[in-house]
Structure formats: structure tokens, C-alpha cells
Amino acid sequence: MSELVGNVLVGQSGGPTAVINAxxxxxxxxxxxxxxxxxIYGSLNGVLGILxxxxxxxxxxxxxxIRNLRHTPGAALxxxxxxxxxxxxxxxxxxxxxxxxxxxxFYAGGNDSQDTADKIxxxxxxxxxxxxxxxxxxxxxxxxPSTDHCPGYxxxxxxxxxxxxxxxxxNEAMGQNDLxxxxxxxxxxxxWIAAGASLAKRRDHPHDAxxxxxxxxxxxSSEKFVADVQRxxxxxxxxxxxxxxxxxxxxxxxxxxxxxxxxFGHAQLGGAGExxxxxxxxxxxxxxxxVAKLGITQRAxxxxxxxxxxxxxxxxxxxxxxxxxxGETDVMVTLLRGDADHYTVETGLAPLSExxxxxxxxxxxxxxxxxxxxxxxxxxxxxxxIQGETPVPYENGLPVFAKxxxxxxxxxxxAYQL
Amino acid sequence: MSELVGNVLVGQSGGPTAVINAxxxxxxxxxxxxxxxxxIYGSLNGVLGILxxxxxxxxxxxxxxIRNLRHTPGAALxxxxxxxxxxxxxxxxxxxxxxxxxxxxFYAGGNDSQDTADKIxxxxxxxxxxxxxxxxxxxxxxxxPSTDHCPGYxxxxxxxxxxxxxxxxxNEAMGQNDLxxxxxxxxxxxxWIAAGASLAKRRDHPHDAxxxxxxxxxxxSSEKFVADVQRxxxxxxxxxxxxxxxxxxxxxxxxxxxxxxxxFGHAQLGGAGExxxxxxxxxxxxxxxxVAKLGITQRAxxxxxxxxxxxxxxxxxxxxxxxxxxGETDVMVTLLRGDADHYTVETGLAPLSExxxxxxxxxxxxxxxxxxxxxxxxxxxxxxxIQGETPVPYENGLPVFAKxxxxxxxxxxxAYQL
Numbered sequence: 001m002s003e004l005v006g007n008v009l010v011g012q013s014g015g016p017t018a019v020i021n022a023x024x025x026x027x028x029x030x031x032x033x034x035x036x037x038x039x040i041y042g043s044l045n046g047v048l049g050i051l052x053x054x055x056x057x058x059x060x061x062x063x064x065x066i067r068n069l070r071h072t073p074g075a076a077l078x079x080x081x082x083x084x085x086x087x088x089x090x091x092x093x094x095x096x097x098x099x100x101x102x103x104x105x106f107y108a109g110g111n112d113s114q115d116t117a118d119k120i121x122x123x124x125x126x127x128x129x130x131x132x133x134x135x136x137x138x139x140x141x142x143x144x145p146s147t148d149h150c151p152g153y154x155x156x157x158x159x160x161x162x163x164x165x166x167x168x169x170x171n172e173a174m175g176q177n178d179l180x181x182x183x184x185x186x187x188x189x190x191x192w193i194a195a196g197a198s199l200a201k202r203r204d205h206p207h208d209a210x211x212x213x214x215x216x217x218x219x220x221s222s223e224k225f226v227a228d229v230q231r232x233x234x235x236x237x238x239x240x241x242x243x244x245x246x247x248x249x250x251x252x253x254x255x256x257x258x259x260x261x262x263x264f265g266h267a268q269l270g271g272a273g274e275x276x277x278x279x280x281x282x283x284x285x286x287x288x289x290x291v292a293k294l295g296i297t298q299r300a301x302x303x304x305x306x307x308x309x310x311x312x313x314x315x316x317x318x319x320x321x322x323x324x325x326x327g328e329t330d331v332m333v334t335l336l337r338g339d340a341d342h343y344t345v346e347t348g349l350a351p352l353s354e355x356x357x358x359x360x361x362x363x364x365x366x367x368x369x370x371x372x373x374x375x376x377x378x379x380x381x382x383x384x385x386i387q388g389e390t391p392v393p394y395e396n397g398l399p400v401f402a403k404x405x406x407x408x409x410x411x412x413x414x415a416y417q418l
Numbered sequence: 419m420s421e422l423v424g425n426v427l428v429g430q431s432g433g434p435t436a437v438i439n440a441x442x443x444x445x446x447x448x449x450x451x452x453x454x455x456x457x458i459y460g461s462l463n464g465v466l467g468i469l470x471x472x473x474x475x476x477x478x479x480x481x482x483x484i485r486n487l488r489h490t491p492g493a494a495l496x497x498x499x500x501x502x503x504x505x506x507x508x509x510x511x512x513x514x515x516x517x518x519x520x521x522x523x524f525y526a527g528g529n530d531s532q533d534t535a536d537k538i539x540x541x542x543x544x545x546x547x548x549x550x551x552x553x554x555x556x557x558x559x560x561x562x563p564s565t566d567h568c569p570g571y572x573x574x575x576x577x578x579x580x581x582x583x584x585x586x587x588x589n590e591a592m593g594q595n596d597l598x599x600x601x602x603x604x605x606x607x608x609x610w611i612a613a614g615a616s617l618a619k620r621r622d623h624p625h626d627a628x629x630x631x632x633x634x635x636x637x638x639s640s641e642k643f644v645a646d647v648q649r650x651x652x653x654x655x656x657x658x659x660x661x662x663x664x665x666x667x668x669x670x671x672x673x674x675x676x677x678x679x680x681x682f683g684h685a686q687l688g689g690a691g692e693x694x695x696x697x698x699x700x701x702x703x704x705x706x707x708x709v710a711k712l713g714i715t716q717r718a719x720x721x722x723x724x725x726x727x728x729x730x731x732x733x734x735x736x737x738x739x740x741x742x743x744x745g746e747t748d749v750m751v752t753l754l755r756g757d758a759d760h761y762t763v764e765t766g767l768a769p770l771s772e773x774x775x776x777x778x779x780x781x782x783x784x785x786x787x788x789x790x791x792x793x794x795x796x797x798x799x800x801x802x803x804i805q806g807e808t809p810v811p812y813e814n815g816l817p818v819f820a821k822x823x824x825x826x827x828x829x830x831x832x833a834y835q836l
Binding site: 012015072077081160165166168173202274396398 | 584585592
């Protein structure tokens with residue numbers, strides 16, 4: 001392997017998580033260790049920043065800012081919904097890379113982002129431009145293949161299961177076998193997050209919440225739902241339900257869209273949680289139903305983040321730089337779980353093309369026969385991911401988050417027409 | 419003052435908060451200091467527990483359980499929606515008090531609960547049964563008169579403003595002058611909680627979220643709303659809105675009920691937040707709107723509680739016992755703010771009848787002219803209430819909460835027909 005001297009560009013893509021900035025901190029911290037890396041640039045708003053040459057100088061940021069990234073939610077560089085499609089877009093990326101002597105490109109994101117990174121790398125190879133491209137896994141959805149789990153997932157399920165445990169205290173105080181409490185969580189296509197709520201249940205405490213979990217993996221039936229709720233309310237003071245936003249019926253239609261249409265004709269007003277509430281009110285007179293919909297707050301809840309998750313995200317960022325320095329390219333960093341009884345993790349590498357085209361589903365055999373609870377295999381998988389509390393500094397009663405000084409890198413090319 | 423020897427009964431009433439159990443811990447801790455107090459009973463589910471003689475022995479609980487109460491949300495004794503109405507109900511209360519030699523009655527709750535406590539005390543006086551009745555303030559709504567603020571309020575606004583700050587990181591990463599992010603918070607009749615979200619703004623950072631706060635105190639106009647959002651999006655990458663659930667139009671009707679009716683004819687599906695989202699989608703094509711509705715999670719979020727709030731709740735519980743021992747009755751403990759530049763608080767007492775019939779409104783002069791932001795007077799009032807973080811023990815990645823051993827006190831009377 002030849003030593004490759006040049007500059008680093010790092011970008012963030014897709015929906016933010018509580019720990020994507022921890023990966024960024026890992027990249028910066030590790031990059032500073034290697035003499036062949038000259039400048040460390042961050043691309044503002046993912047690929048959009050590349051097309052527009054919107055870079056900031058990450059080496060110019062204070063140590064404190066980089067340290068604070070380890071617990072700052074969102075995506076400090078910004079992200080984008082723009083996708084590179086035209087050949088012209090990819091050509092422009094290469095042109096910009098050449099102009100700024102970018103030789104190392106690190107991209108934190110999900111499937112689509114890894115696909116983009118892969119295509120950029122292929123084009124560079126065609127043009128004989130030496131470039132090392134390493135993906136960093138990121139998604140609360142936990143659906144990337146080839147990695148045991150994804151940075152971002154542990155923190156979201158730690159917050160969701162903390163919330164379930166707290167809600168349970170409140171619901172138990174209020175309920176008289178007549179209260180249905182519904183918590184809607186994210187997960188458009190998979191139930192990984194809703195499933196994670198099951199960690200709130202203590203071992204050998206069968207009465208603990210959540211009592212019912214509805215996942216996109218199990219076709220929803222309103223008749224079964226009403227019967228499930230009635231059964232729980234016979235036994236418990238309250239019935240706590242966690243529902244994934246992407247709940248679908250037997251025909252694969254989102255249930256919220258199927259029946260709840262507002263007066264303006266918009267489908268999905270309120271979503272799956274409100275839909276379940278309406279089913280309770282329609283079918284179970286005298287039962288009170290309440291809904292909370294965490295929305296984006298759940299993926300941003302760094303104040304209740306998992307230290308394991310934040311540490312692994314940082315590790316993934318470091319591993320990306322180490323791999324690139326060793327000459328690797330066209331791979332994404334993965335997390336590999338050890339075989340020992342106690343949880344251990346180390347990083348590996350998997351081809352970007354493999355990540356781009358795969359989706360990791362929640363295994364059907366981890367869901368109990370009843371379709372509304374998770375078994376011990378899931379718990380054994382997920383419990384290690386929520387261990388430890390991310391230390392967050394507070395000032396004047398509120399958490400302090402990192403914000404970059406926008407020390408812009410000088411543009412070297414003309415403007416690009418998007 | 420004569421020494422009054424007998425038993426304590428303590429109850430919890432109304433909607434739980436993150437710190438009502440801290441007040442309970444204060445009562446228990448202080449009661450143990452006084453020789454004239456023989457037994458310390460807790461009434462399960464407020465007045466319902468009195469009518470049914472459902473008491474537990476609080477002195478029999480472990481030290482650890484009492485300590486854990488200081489950070490446990492909900493209401494560990496349970497609460498109820500039952501109201502004493504019939505004369506017969508009040509007579510029963512006295513009968514039960516006499517049977518168990520209850521001489522000290524402490525009741526944590528809001529206006530209605532203090533009214534109930536007052537009526538019980540009056541009846542005891544009529545019957546020459548010596549009883550000391552002290553109220554303990556409790557409400558996230560912060561609407562009790564005669565007290566500077568209410569235990570429970572500081573914690574809910576600390577959580578809400580933490581959430582706003584985190585959401586802001588996420589929204590800023592995603593927005594391109596086209597994102598409206600809506601956070602619906604509690605407050606059926608007053609905007610105290612929505613107003614508290616303004617603490618998320620750092621001093622001298624005018625671009626910080628929240629950008630718009632809609633309060634029940636300011637009549638809602640959809641035209642002004644759309645103009646407000648457009649103005650913010652010209653200036654900022656995203657527009658973050660905090661809205662109180664009890665938003666009303668110029669005629670005093672809840673806005674969510676006014677226009678959004680679902681296909682089953684239920685009003686209010688989704689509430690104020692979903693309503694604002696529909697206004698954005700209807701009037702601002704191309705703008706993306708997202709909603710989170712914290713629901714009960716906000717008042718139960720003990721993991722992000724205010725230490726100041728929890729400490730004051732504990733202090734209020736202690737003060738209630740001290741006052742009763744001194745011979746006080748028919749009063750509620752209040753929190754009095756000192757005049758010093760730095761925040762200090764001490765407890766006072768106010769007549770129960772004064773609490774029962776008053777409501778403390780959010781002062782109109784603390785709301786800016788624009789009707790969508792709070793001024794420095796509000797910040798000066800609210801900021802001290804969120805200082806410090808309640809220490810919460812974690813086990814296996816999740817907070818540990820107190821649960822009582824249900825060591826029931828023997829019933830001495832026959833069953834009561836509710």
C-alpha cells in the first residue's frame with residue numbers, strides 16, 4: 001500500500017440521530033493522528049455541500065466543540081434530502097474533489113447514502129483519481145445489513161424504554177382498569193424501535209408495561225386489537241400500547257391512512273397512534289384513551305442517550321479513518337458482536353455495494369406467537385445496546401450542545417447549477 | 419397549642435407530576451421526627467382510598483423505597499378521578515378518620531383537591547373531632563394562587579425546553595427554509611408550560627428555537643399564524659413552533675375541535691399540533707410540517723427532572739408536617755421567593771379556601787407584543803425553577819423507580835357503597 005497524501009472530507013446524510021455527531025468526532029480525532037492527512041474538511045448538508053463547494057475547516061474548531069459533539073444530537077454539518085442522480089452531478093463531485101485534493105471521503109448515513117458513496121468511488125476509479133471512500137453506519141432504524149446493529153439505534157430505544165417506564169408510573173397511578181395509553185414511535189418500514197420498548201419490562205415482572213406492541217411486521221387487525229386491549233384491561237389497571245408509525249393491515253396499507261381522513265381530505269392526520277385511539281373510543285365505551293407521539297424528539301433525545309451507543313459511534317468514526325489509512329476503500333465500517341457471554345464489540349468492514357442493496361429485517365422468530373410482544377432473543381440482542389448514560393454537560397439548567405464556527409473553506413470553482 | 423397524638427394519613431390527588439412523590443417522601447421523612455405521630459398511613463387512590471379504607475403502612479416501607487420516591491414519577495399511592503360530593507361521602511371520611519385515629523391529614527393536589535381537604539376539615543370542626551389538615555401544592559399547570567410557583571412545574575418545563583433544544587439541532591440539520599416543526603405541550607387552560615419552552619433560547623441568540631409560541635392566552639388567528647410562519651422561514655432554515663394543547667380562537671373555541679373532524683365524527687383527533695400542521699400544508703405548498711405531541715410523557719419525565727423542583731417538593735412535604743405539629747390547619751404550604759438577586763425560596767402557608775377558589779394566570783405583560791414569545795420578566799421568573807439535575811439511579815440501562823410494598827392496614831369498618 002502506497003501512502004496517500006491529501007485532504008479529508010467528511011459528510012453526514014439522511015435523518016439525524018443522537019450519535020451521528022459522535023462518529024464525526026471520531027473521524028476528526030483520528031484524522032489528527034495521521035501525517036498523510038493535511039486538511040480535515042466537513043461538507044455542509046451532505047452531497048449538496050460537495051456540489052456547492054460548501055466546506056468548513058474542522059481542524060479549526062476548538063477542542064471543546066469536538067468534545068461536545070459526542071453528546072450533541074442532530075447533524076452538526078447539516079444533512080440533505082438531495083440525491084445525486086444525473087451523471088453531471090457525479091462529474092461535479094469529482095471535479096470538486098480534485099480541486100480540493102480530497103483523497104479521503106467519509107460518509108455517515110443509511111443505505112441510500114452508502115450507495116451514493118459507492119458510485120462516487122466507482123467514478124473516481126474510472127478516472128484514475130486515487131480516492132479512498134469509507135462509509136460510517138448511521139440510522140435509528142437499525143436496518144443496515146452486515147452490521148450487528150447501527151449507531152443511533154441504542155440511544156433511541158433507551159429513550160423510548162425510559163419513557164415507557166415513566167409513563168407506566170403515571171398510568172398506574174391514574175388507571176382503574178379503564179385507561180389505554182398509546183405511545184407512537186418511529187419506524188416507517190420496520191418495528192425495530194417499537195420492539196425496543198419491550199426493554200422497559202423488568203425480568204419476571206409480567207405486569208410491567210408495555211402490555212402490547214404493534215409492529216409493521218405483523219399485519220394489523222382491528223378486531224384482534226380490540227380483543228387484546230379488553231384482555232389486558234381485565235388484568236391490569238391500565239393498558240399501555242407502543243405502536244410503530246408504519247403499522248399496516250393485511251393488504252399492506254398503512255392503517256392510519258386507511259380510515260382516518262380529516263376534513264381537508266388529508267390522510268394520516270395524527271397517524272397510527274391516533275388511529276388506535278379512535279378504535280378504542282369506537283369499540284370500548286367508557287374506556288379513556290390517551291396518545292403521545294414522540295416524533296423527531298426520540299431520535300434527538302441525546303440527554304437520555306446510551307453511552308454504549310455514543311462510544312460505538314465514535315469508534316466507528318475512528319475505524320473509518322484507520323481503514324482508509326490502511327488502504328481500504330469502498331467499504332462501510334460494521335459493528336461485530338463477540339461470542340462471549342458478556343457483550344463485546346469490534347469493528348469490521350463490508351462492501352458498500354452490499355450495504356446499498358440490503359435491508360436487515362426484525363427477525364420474525366424474535367416476536368412472540370401473540371404478535372404483540374418480544375421474546376428473550378430480542379432482549380438478549382437489544383439490552384446491551386442501552387447500557388450506560390452519555391455524560392451531558394448542563395449550563396443554566398439545560399444541556400449544552402456543540403455548534404461549529406463556520407470557518408468556510410475558500411471556493412475554488414464556479415457555482416454549480418443544481 | 420396542645421400536643422395532638424395520633425396517626426398521619428397522606429394522599430395524592432389529580433394528575434401526577436415528576437415530583438409529587440418527592441413531597442410524599444418529605445412527609446414521611448419529617449413525620450418520623452415527631453413523637454406525637456404514631457402511624458404513617460398512605461391512602462391508595464386519594465379520597466377513594468379513604469372511603470374504602472384502603473391504606474398502606476408507609477413506615478413499613480424500606481428506606482431505599484422512600485429515597486427512590488424523590489425521583490419517581492407518577493403518584494406512588496395512586497390518584498383518582500372520584501370527587502366527594504354527597505354529604506354521606508364526607509361523613510364516611512370522618513368515620514374512617516375516627517376509626518383509624520387519623521389526626522393529621524396531608525393532601526397533595528391542585529385546586530379541587532385543596533377544596534376537598536378544606537371541606538373535610540370544616541366537617542371535623544363541626545363534629546369537634548380534632549384534626550389538622552394541610553395541603554401540599556402540586557400541579558404541572560402552575561395555576562395555584564398564593565404560591566410563587568407549584569412543585570411539578572419546574573420539571574415539566576425543564577424537560578420541554580431540553581426537548582426544544584434537541585429538536586432544534588435536528589431541525590437545523592434538516593431544514594432548508596422549508597421545514598416547520600411543531601411541538602404540542604400540555605396546558606388545557608393556561609400557557610404556563612408552552613411559555614416555559616422559551617427557556618430553550620439562549621440569551622442574545624435571537625435565531626434560537628422556539629421561533630413561535632402559541633398560548634391559550636392569545637386568541638388564535640389562522641391568517642396571522644400563516645404570516646408568522648412565512649416570516650420565520652424567510653429568516654431561518656426551519657420554523658419551530660411550540661403550541662399549548664388548549665389553543666382557542668377569538669370566540670373561545672378550541673381550534674383543534676373547530677376544523678379537524680375525523681371520518682368517525684370525533685372532534686380533536688390529533689389536537690392543536692395536528693391542526694397547525696394541516697394549516698401549514700393547506701396554505702404553504704412545498705413546506706414540510708412535522709408534529710410531536712408529548713402527551714403525558716412530559717409530566718412523567720423524571721429522568722430529566724429539575725433538582726430545584728424535586729428539592730422544593732420534598733421541602734413542601736416536610737413543611738406540611740412541621741406546620742401541623744405546630745398546630746396549623748386548613749392551610750396549604752406555599753413557596754415564597756426571596757427578594758435577593760439570587761434565587762431563594764422558603765415555605766409559607768395560605769388558607770385552603772383561598773387556594774380552592776383562585777387561579778393564577780400567566781401575566782399578559784410577560785408575553786411580548788407579537789403574542790408568540792415571552793419577555794425577560796417571564797425568563798427571570800422561570801429560569802431558577804429548572805436549575806440542577808435530579809440524580810436518578812440507573813440499573814441495566816434504565817432508571818429505577820420506587821414501588822411500595824403493599825403492606826395493607828387492616829380495615830376496621832364495613833364496606834362503603836360508592
